[in-house]
Amino acid sequence: xxxxxxVCKRYPLTGDVLRGVSFHLQRGEIAFLTGHxxxxxxxxxxxxxxxxxxxxxxxxxxxxxLSHVKDSxxxxxRRKMGFIFQDxxxxxxxxxxENVALPLIIAGYGHQETTRKVRAILEKVGLAGKEHKxxxxxxxxxxxxxxxxxxxxxxxxxxxxxxxxGNLDPExxxxxxxxxxxxQQVGVTVLIASHDIALIExxxxxxxxxxxxxxxxx
Amino acid sequence: xxxxxxxxxQEVKVPKQAKPxxxxxxxxxxxxGTAKDKLxxxxxxxxxxxxxxxxxxxxxxxxxxxxxxxxxISIALAGSFQLLLINFQQIAGNFxxxxxxxxxxxxxxxxxxxxxxxxxxxxxxxxxxxxxxxKEQGRALFKTFGSFGAAIDMLDENPLPVVIExxxxxxxxxxxxxxxxxxxxxxxxxVDFVRMDMEWLQRLQAIMAVARRLFVALNTLLGFAVLxxxxxxxxxxxxxxxxxxxxxxxxxxxNSFIATPFIYSGFWIGxxxxxxxxxxVALLMVSLRVPVExxxxxxxxxxxxxxxxxxxxxxxxxxxxxxSMLGSCLVVFNQLNKTNPQ
Numbered sequence: 374x375x376x377x378x379x380v381c382k383r384y385p386l387t388g389d390v391l392r393g394v395s396f397h398l399q400r401g402e403i404a405f406l407t408g409h410x411x412x413x414x415x416x417x418x419x420x421x422x423x424x425x426x427x428x429x430x431x432x433x434x435x436x437x438x439l440s441h442v443k444d445s446x447x448x449x450x451r452r453k454m455g456f457i458f459q460d461x462x463x464x465x466x467x468x469x470x471e472n473v474a475l476p477l478i479i480a481g482y483g484h485q486e487t488t489r490k491v492r493a494i495l496e497k498v499g500l501a502g503k504e505h506k507x508x509x510x511x512x513x514x515x516x517x518x519x520x521x522x523x524x525x526x527x528x529x530x531x532x533x534x535x536x537x538x539g540n541l542d543p544e545x546x547x548x549x550x551x552x553x554x555x556x557q558q559v560g561v562t563v564l565i566a567s568h569d570i571a572l573i574e575x576x577x578x579x580x581x582x583x584x585x586x587x588x589x590x591x
Numbered sequence: 592x593x594x595x596x597x598x599x600x601q602e603v604k605v606p607k608q609a610k611p612x613x614x615x616x617x618x619x620x621x622x623x624g625t626a627k628d629k630l631x632x633x634x635x636x637x638x639x640x641x642x643x644x645x646x647x648x649x650x651x652x653x654x655x656x657x658x659x660x661x662x663x664i665s666i667a668l669a670g671s672f673q674l675l676l677i678n679f680q681q682i683a684g685n686f687x688x689x690x691x692x693x694x695x696x697x698x699x700x701x702x703x704x705x706x707x708x709x710x711x712x713x714x715x716x717x718x719x720x721x722x723x724x725x726k727e728q729g730r731a732l733f734k735t736f737g738s739f740g741a742a743i744d745m746l747d748e749n750p751l752p753v754v755i756e757x758x759x760x761x762x763x764x765x766x767x768x769x770x771x772x773x774x775x776x777x778x779x780x781x782v783d784f785v786r787m788d789m790e791w792l793q794r795l796q797a798i799m800a801v802a803r804r805l806f807v808a809l810n811t812l813l814g815f816a817v818l819x820x821x822x823x824x825x826x827x828x829x830x831x832x833x834x835x836x837x838x839x840x841x842x843x844x845x846n847s848f849i850a851t852p853f854i855y856s857g858f859w860i861g862x863x864x865x866x867x868x869x870x871x872v873a874l875l876m877v878s879l880r881v882p883v884e885x886x887x888x889x890x891x892x893x894x895x896x897x898x899x900x901x902x903x904x905x906x907x908x909x910x911x912x913x914x915s916m917l918g919s920c921l922v923v924f925n926q927l928n929k930t931n932p933q
Contacts (some may be wrong), residue, residue, distance in 0.1 A: 422841065424931060424932050448840070448843045448846075448848075451840075451841060451842065451843040452842075456842070462834075462837075463838075464838060475838075475842055476843060478636075479839070479842060479843050479844045479848060480843065481632040483635070523842065527843075
């Protein structure tokens, strides 16, 4: 599903951030990406999200080479990924329904299908009946669940989560992680960047550790 | 931990090959499959963006109103100048009779030959109308010139020649054509001499040419003003909605998808500015109508101020909306190409 082959990323000011990173995530696999601040976690996620391009090496997503993709193809490739953020990144002037429906509208689904899919996913993440509320009217955990619903509503084959439990207490973090495991059951690959060592140890999934730009599998 | 991981791997049924899921295929088809799908999606998105952009404009009524008023003033200036030109042309048209050409025929040319010549001249495409003034008609006309007119009665014979008066076509538009016509007429054997105040006509034509140039220059400048004012408004709107744009890009929106509501915002701004400009011009004309017509009456004139025709009014609004859309378009795509999610 996701393959990194000897990927290097260098910034003019900070120098090498990723040095020969290689790993392979299978379809339906959950993996944690961990490491200290500045280890290169964010850069690695940016390379997958096509916010940055690598200097050398190859990145493959779902059989497609990302390192040579044209700019015009980036939006279509991003539709194959679901992004979840620590700060949720919800649109505060739109309702929960509108936030979750956004990827479907972009992908060109009709009104009826969008409504059906949004209701189904909101029910799955435990937010049924809150479609017409605005994000700020929800708790942190609920907002993160909206973020997750938005990320998976389009049924992407891979989910990239950047510190998804960073702003949540341990109980809510467990809930969010069990949601990810639920997606794993249907063949979705999940890559979670996290600092939360305790959570990582509790979950017993593959761990990719970055140290000074080099990757170690734990 | 290793044991647990193996157990987990056994539980999950992982497909051997990276075969696309059924939902993915559907999504991709919906996102850009058949031409019919594309058309339906495109139509729905445009309708949605059309109304959404209007709604957004209403959410910031004060800022939107300021932009619309500024644009309306610029467009009203262009519209007023156009009307000024139209009315000036109307006044100039009233002076057209002064551009007539008088052919004084040779003494030996009688009225019958003059009429034959007149019939020949009528076939000339450069001539609007031809009128023969016989010797007797000329004499009667001469007599109307006060005490000097009576002097003609003291002569035994009528010394006045037969005169043909010609009204050329395109009097104001093409002085070269008139000059060619005058030269052609001079060469006719029947004609003794030709009289026409070309200098006056040339001056009038020069004034009209200057006015037209000014109109084009002013309209071009005001057009650019509309382009930049709308562009700047949309740029500010884009800056205010950076976060939203980033998120939308991250969930797979193309630049065109993001740009559409902004371009429609430009359309609405231009459309409302055009309508407001029409009202400003109308108000200006209503306030000028009475004094201008009173002034015309003092000169025994029958001058009526002309207003923008229905076609001109529609053109004013459409040009305003189009320029505004173009301004938005240029800024939005320029900004979106520079914007990358962080």
